[in-house]
Every structure is written in C-alpha cells, then in structure tokens.
Amino acid sequence: xxxxxxxxxxxxxxxxxxxxxxxxxxxxxxxxxxxxxxxxxxxxxxxxxxxxxxxxxxxxxxxxxxxxxxxxxxxxxxxxxxxxxxxxxxxxxxxxxxxxxxxxxxxxxxxxxxxxxxxxxxxxxxxxxxxxxxxxxxxxxxxxxxxxxxxxxxxxxxxxxxxxxxxxxxxxxxxxxxxxxxxxxxxxxxxxxxxxxxxxxxxxxxxxxxxxxxxxxxxxxxxxxxxxxxxxxxxxxxxxxxxxxxxxxxxxxxxxxxxxxxxxxxxxxxxxxxxxxxxxxxxxxxxxxxxxxxxxxxxxxxxxxxxxxxxxxxxxxxxxxxxxxxxxxxxxxxxxxxxxxxxxxxxxxxxxxxxxxxxxxxxxxxxxxxxxxxxxxxxxxxxxxxxxxxxxxxxxxxxxxxxxxxxxxxxxxxxxxxxxxxxxxxxxxxxxxxxxxxxxxxxxxxxxxxxxxxxxxxxxxxxxxxxxxxxxxxxxxxxxxxxxxxxxxxxxxxxxxxxxxxxxxxx
Numbered sequence: 001x002x003x004x005x006x007x008x009x010x011x012x013x014x015x016x017x018x019x020x021x022x023x024x025x026x027x028x029x030x031x032x033x034x035x036x037x038x039x040x041x042x043x044x045x046x047x048x049x050x051x052x053x054x055x056x057x058x059x060x061x062x063x064x065x066x067x068x069x070x071x072x073x074x075x076x077x078x079x080x081x082x083x084x085x086x087x088x089x090x091x092x093x094x095x096x097x098x099x100x101x102x103x104x105x106x107x108x109x110x111x112x113x114x115x116x117x118x119x120x121x122x123x124x125x126x127x128x129x130x131x132x133x134x135x136x137x138x139x140x141x142x143x144x145x146x147x148x149x150x151x152x153x154x155x156x157x158x159x160x161x162x163x164x165x166x167x168x169x170x171x172x173x174x175x176x177x178x179x180x181x182x183x184x185x186x187x188x189x190x191x192x193x194x195x196x197x198x199x200x201x202x203x204x205x206x207x208x209x210x211x212x213x214x215x216x217x218x219x220x221x222x223x224x225x226x227x228x229x230x231x232x233x234x235x236x237x238x239x240x241x242x243x244x245x246x247x248x249x250x251x252x253x254x255x256x257x258x259x260x261x262x263x264x265x266x267x268x269x270x271x272x273x274x275x276x277x278x279x280x281x282x283x284x285x286x287x288x289x290x291x292x293x294x295x296x297x298x299x300x301x302x303x304x305x306x307x308x309x310x311x312x313x314x315x316x317x318x319x320x321x322x323x324x325x326x327x328x329x330x331x332x333x334x335x336x337x338x339x340x341x342x343x344x345x346x347x348x349x350x351x352x353x354x355x356x357x358x359x360x361x362x363x364x365x366x367x368x369x370x371x372x373x374x375x376x377x378x379x380x381x382x383x384x385x386x387x388x389x390x391x392x393x394x395x396x397x398x399x400x401x402x403x404x405x406x407x408x409x410x411x412x413x414x415x416x417x418x419x420x421x422x423x424x425x426x427x428x429x430x431x432x433x434x435x436x437x438x439x440x441x442x443x444x445x446x447x448x449x450x451x452x453x454x455x456x457x458x459x460x461x462x463x464x465x466x467x468x469x470x471x472x473x474x475x476x477x478x479x480x481x482x483x484x485x486x487x488x489x490x491x492x493x494x495x496x497x498x499x500x501x502x503x504x505x506x507x
Contacts, residue, residue: 078102122147277301285311307347470500
C-alpha cells in the first residue's frame with residue numbers, strides 16, 4: 001500500500017514539475033518540439049486517464065524521448081496526431097486536450113473514457129479524423145461540433161450519447177464517413193442531412209431515431225454504405241433513393257418500413273441487401289442485376305409471399321450468394337358467410353396448399369379455397385402454403401375461428417334488424433342469432449327491443465366502446481352473464497331499461 005501511495009505521489013509530482021524540466025530542454029530545440037501549452041495538455045491527459053496503467057505508455061513524460069512518445073505524432077513542433085486506440089485509458093477527457101489545436105487526427109477509441117464531450121471540441125478546427133468510438137461517453141452532442149469544418153471521418157459509435165442531433169452537425173460538408181450508431185440519439189432525421197453531399201458512409205443504426213426518412217437523402221449520391229438498422233423509422237423509402245446509384249450496402253433491418261422496395265435497386269451495385277424485420281410487401285426482381293450472385297439478401301420477418309420471391313429463384317435455387325427469408329408474416333384468411341368458404345390469396349406459380357381444421361390436416365383440402373360443412377359447430381381453420389421452387393419458407397394463413405352459431409354485431413340497430421355477420425366486419429347475414437348462438441358485440445351500440453324466442457344465446461361484450469341496451473325486452477343467455485362492465489351510461493357495458501330483463505340459464 002505504501003509503495004502504491006509513493007508511486008501516485010511521484011506521478012503527480014512529475015506531472016506538475018515536468019513542464020519546467022521540458023521548458024529548459026525546449027530552448028535548445030526551438031521549433032522542433034511542442035510548446036508548453038501542448039505539453040501541459042498531454043501531461044493532463046496522462047494524469048486524467050490513469051497513464052501509469054495504460055497498456056502502452058512507452059516514453060511518456062520522458063524529456064529526451066519526445067519524438068518517441070507512444071501514439072503522438074508531431075510536425076514542425078506541433079502535435080498533429082494522437083492515437084491511443086485500445087490502450088486502456090480510464091477516466092474523463094480533460095478540457096485542456098482541446099488546446100491541441102493543430103491536431104489532425106484524434107483517435108481514442110476502444111477505451112473506457114467517460115463524461116461528456118465538451119463544447120471546447122470546437123477548438124479543434126484542423127481535425128480531419130475524430131474517433132471516440134466504443135467508450136462510455138454520455139450526454140448530448142454539443143453544437144460546437146459544427147466548427148470542425150475540415151472533418152472527414154467522425155466516429156462516435158458505441159457510447160451512451162443521447163438527445164437529438166444538433167443542426168450544426170449538418171454543416172460538416174467535408175464529411176465522408178459518419179458513424180454514430182449504438183447510442184441513444186432520438187428524434188427524426190432532419191432534411192438538413194441532404195447537405196452532407198460528400199458522405200460515402202452513413203451509419204446511424206441502433207439508436208432511437210423515428211419517423212419517415214427525409215427525401216433530401218437522395219442528395220447523398222456518393223453513399224456506398226447506408227446503415228439504419230435497429231431504429232424506429234417507418235413508412236416507405238423515399239423515391240429520391242433512386243439517385244443513390246453507388247450504394248453497395250443497404251442495412252435497414254429491424255425498423256417499421258413498409259411498402260414495396262422499388263425496382264430501381266436492381267441497377268445499384270448492391271452487395272448487402274438487409275431488409276429483415278420490417279413490413280415490406282415486395283422486393284425487386286434481381287434477375288437483371290449485373291451480378292446477383294454477389295448479393296447477400298436477408299429479408300426475414302416481412303410480408304413477402306412466393307410471388308415476391310420466385311423471380312429471384314431458379315430451379316437450382318436462389319440467385320443471391322446468401323438468402324435468408326424465413327419467417328414471413330401470416331397471410332389473410334377470407335371468409336364468405338353465404339357458403340362458409342375460406343380462401344387465401346398468395347402470389348406464386350409453384351404453391352402448394354393444405355387446409356387445417358383445429359390443427360388437423362383436412363384430407364383433400366389442397367387448394368387456395370376450402371368450403372366448410374354447415375354442420376361444423378366449433379372449428380379453427382388455417383391454411384399452410386409451401387412452394388416447390390423456394391425452400392425453407394412456409395406461410396400460414398391467419399387462424400380463423402368459426403362456430404355454426406357465431407355472430408358479430410356490425411352496425412347500430414335493433415336486435416331484430418339485419419345487423420349481423422358470421423365474421424368480424426364481414427357481410428350482413430339474413431338470419432338472427434338462434435339458440436346456442438354466440439354473439440360478439442364489438443365496438444358497436446346494440447339495442448334489444450324484443451324477446452328472443454329461439455332459445456338462450458351467449459353474449460360477449462368484447463371491446464371497450466361496445467354496449468348492449470336491453471329495452472323492454474327479455475334476454476336469455478347461456479351460462480352466467482358477466483355484468484361486471486354494467487354501468488349506467490358507460491360505453492362498453494350493459495344497460496337494462498324500461499322493464500327489460502336479463503335471464504341467465506345455466507346449462
């Protein structure tokens with residue numbers, strides 16, 4: 001313990017006195033080595049980031065070893081480069097580091113630096129490369145970042161930075177590469193991003209960005225990599241993307257994008273085409289691409305069907321070098337109440353269908369439609385769709401639950417009016433609920449003004465906002481009728497007025 005205290009005391013004393021020793025040495029080397037301001041900044045960096053514990057601190061604080069200080073580059077007596085990447089720096093950056101105004105390259109990535117990026121960052125107007133990636137920095141990006149007018153590469157990825165990007169960031173028109181992914185930046189991406197016309201790489205994924213993409217992104221015609229993955233972006237890709245003709249890497253997975261990927265992407269020199277886990281409903285036919293075998297395609301978790309995929313397959317398999325596309329979202333099941341027919345609509349010429357009733361395959365039900373028996377009482381219908389050309393992908397239709405006596409209230413009105421459907425939001429049926437029927441009142445206001453003489457029914461108030469009024473009528477229900485929602489004048493409940501009556505029957 002005493003040795004450790006002695007070591008710390010020696011380091012502090014050396015840092016405090018070292019500029020004095022160095023000043024005497026510098027008189028003989030005028031114009032060849034840094035001035036006292038730069039030396040002070042470096043010694044403070046050493047002290048603030050636990051220099052004695054760095055992985056490599058070779059020659060630091062040694063007067064006669066100045067040209068060989070690990071990671072320091074100088075020209076004409078000025079410090080122009082500081083590269084201490086992956087060197088186990090701990091602690092916060094001292095503000096005096098921003099007094100190294102001749103710096104062109106500052107790389108302190110892959111360390112354990114904490115604290116905020118100070119507004120004084122704007123003093124480093126000669127910086128061309130700034131990398132503080134993979135540290136533990138926090139807080140907002142200061143507006144003074146916009147003063148780095150010569151910056152070409154800015155990498156702040158994998159920290160804990162947050163807030164909205166300052167508008168001043170978009171003044172950095174010399175930027176060729178912007179890496180700010182894996183932080184907690186939020187808000188919408190500004191139209192001002194279109195000012196960064198020299199960008200070749202834009203990597204902002206794994207943040208909290210939201211909203212639609214600005215059309216001005218079409219100005220970034222030099223982009224070859226666009227990474228927006230793991231954000232909250234939504235909507236269709238802007239039509240201005242047709243101008244991104246240099247794009248090789250498109251990584252937009254894990255967002256909420258929708259619509260169809262435009263055909264003009266076929267003309268791009270794409271290598272990575274990662275669109276998985278969005279809501280896309282169509283992709284281009286890449287068969288005319290210059291080299292489709294060079295494309296790595298990942299499209300899982302969208303709303304694609306075999307009609308979207310087949311153009312990109314041959315009898316020998318996918319035309320892509322890599323293709324991952326399973327699973328996809330379920331497809332819709334349509335139901336016709338007039339003849340109890342279920343159907344699916346799935347694109348593709350090589351499809352195979354198999355219908356299931358309550359999870360059991362129905363023999364012979366191998367087409368896109370299936371007509372159920374009128375005698376079926378309670379059943380769940382679903383269709384499994386595969387494709388003889390495309391391996392690995394199985395599409396399932398939505399599970400459709402239908403009972404022989406199932407009815408939905410689809411419009412306001414009296415119980416005896418034609419307000420019923422055999423499916424939710426489906427066409428009106430010409431029969432009223434009968435004995436043993438199950439009535440779902442969903443988002444509607446239904447008034448019963450006559451007694452049911454056909455027998456007991458089961459009524460379900462299934463959604464907030466729905467209500468049933470029993471007016472001078474008698475309603476007989478099967479089992480216990482749940483009246484916990486009953487409240488006079490409260491939507492979503494049950495009201496009994498004018499001598500009406502609800503009579504539960506326990507079977």
